[in-house]
Amino acid sequence: MKRYIINFTGKVQGVGFRYFCQMNALKYSLLGSAKNLDNGSVEVIVQGNLDDIKLFLKDVKKGNRFININDYSINEIPLDGTLKKFNITY
Template identity: 45%
Template sequence: MTTEVVQKHVFISGRVQGVGFRYFIQQNAADLNLKGWAKNLADGRVEVVISGNLDKIEQMITKLKEGPSFARVHDLEVNSESTDDFSGFSIRY
């Protein structure tokens, strides 16, 4: 298991707003001990920054591709970022 801490900046498109996607992300982040934030964008996408163990982030990205039951993910854009120091996971407005 890799212990390297990394950060990913993810943009999720599809039917991802109004379906509980940010809360789905927040719950899975807590389960995987990841930090960061998620917010809805005006263009209909959800933006997410996740920070933590690389193995856990890979698990999260797999979950993001599926989303909650009412979501329909069409595309996932994943970018690497420099690591910020987050105290937890939050939803931004």
Template identity: 40%
Template sequence: MIQYHVLVSGKVQGVGFRYFVQMTAMQYEITGWVKNRSNGMVEIVAIGEQNVLDSFLVEIKRGNRFAKVQKMDITKEETSELFTSFRITY
């Protein structure tokens, strides 16, 4: 399993983006979490197989019809914690 830490910037708050990320992660059977940050960015921790994570990130970059992703900073990390699902955190 691989873990990515992703910071997403653009028009990604107040547009259903976290819910979109959660639904996409569940579709790809990825575990982890997503949350809004106070600086207007969205933070994601995603754990899964490499090829599945690659597809997931392509979908996230596309966003939902209300979001506009301008930039994604992606860092590959050591898997620190295993999750059983993908959740929205606050």
């Protein structure tokens, strides 16, 4: 089990990106959250099996016809045993 905080920049707000992340997190049984930040980026916290996280990240980086990721940063953070699902936060 691993847990990461990922900050995505680009065309990621106002295009359903948080819900896109949630859909892909559910696909891979990952826990965490996605939240818009004031600077126009989106912060995603994801926890689960490392192989599933890699697949999640690959899918999310592809985006869709509305989403365009310019860059992202990823940092490992401590596991959170209280997580139950993947949430959209405001």
